[in-house]
Amino acid sequence: MPRAPTTSDSFNAVAEPRRRDILNFLAPAERPVGDIVERLRLPQPSVSKHLRVLLDVGLVEVRREGRQAFYRTNAEAIKPVHEWTSQFERYWRRQLTRVKERAERESDRSSTTTTQRRQS
Amino acid sequence: MPRAPTTSDSFNAVAEPRRRDILNFLAPAERPVGDIVERLRLPQPSVSKHLRVLLDVGLVEVRREGRQAFYRTNAEAIKPVHEWTSQFERYWRRQLTRVKERAERESDRSSTTTTQRRQS
DNA sequence: AGAAAATATGCCGATATGGGAATATGTCAA
DNA sequence: TTGACATATTCCCATATCGGCATATTTTCT
Structure with missing residues (x-):
């Protein structure tokens, strides 16, 4: 059996550094995808893919408005990781x-x- | 490029649930490998492999004594994860x-x- | 309608994974 | 020395990954 999918839980999703960067960036306020691309200097498809993973595990939420998609991090989903480490x-x-x-x-x-x- | 190796940092090492179980078990006191095998009901080679990963990233330490190997978790190595989530x-x-x-x-x-x- | 803008998806390749089973290594004891 | 015990390593397999690139989808504007 291979490694568990990145979409299996927050622990796996958060193992990827770029995804942590995205969560940090989206924590204070929602942002359209383009802002993330610009800020993190990543190819747009890469950002969309990371967002997809984060969305699947509930680490971010979207609000669509016209042709834009505003993402924000759902801090709640990070809690399990925080609680495990707190032990x-x-x-x-x-x-x-x-x-x-x-x-x-x-x-x-x-x-x-x-x-x-x-x-x- | 594939996913970053599990041995690249604590985030990746800790993404695997069995490894978290091992860290929990080894937190209060050091234990020989056999105890982990018995407690977690995992095949011995599997435990040894997980311990290898944990050792590589510094999440556990070993003390060898005769034919036994006593592992203990190095809580310090979990701190980065804790600190990231604390944000x-x-x-x-x-x-x-x-x-x-x-x-x-x-x-x-x-x-x-x-x-x-x-x-x- | 047609084009531009914003985002999402598909396909590819290289690679590391975790599980299973077998076997190797190292140590103690008779 | 030989055997039993404790742990580590190797090999094989199926699979999901991330990156790059091209392309699809949806919406807005002229």
């Missing part, structure tokens, strides 16, 4: 304090050693 | 309050209507 917050916090403590212990020890050296 | 927190918060406000306005209106109906 690990406590762990990297703990790891950081451990590292910090160790560093402090070591600097204590080395200053003690230095002191001892100075003393001897 | 959107304000947006889904805003969207939620908007939805809430609209719901309140609508329930106000309907209760008023009801009241009016009762009155008339």
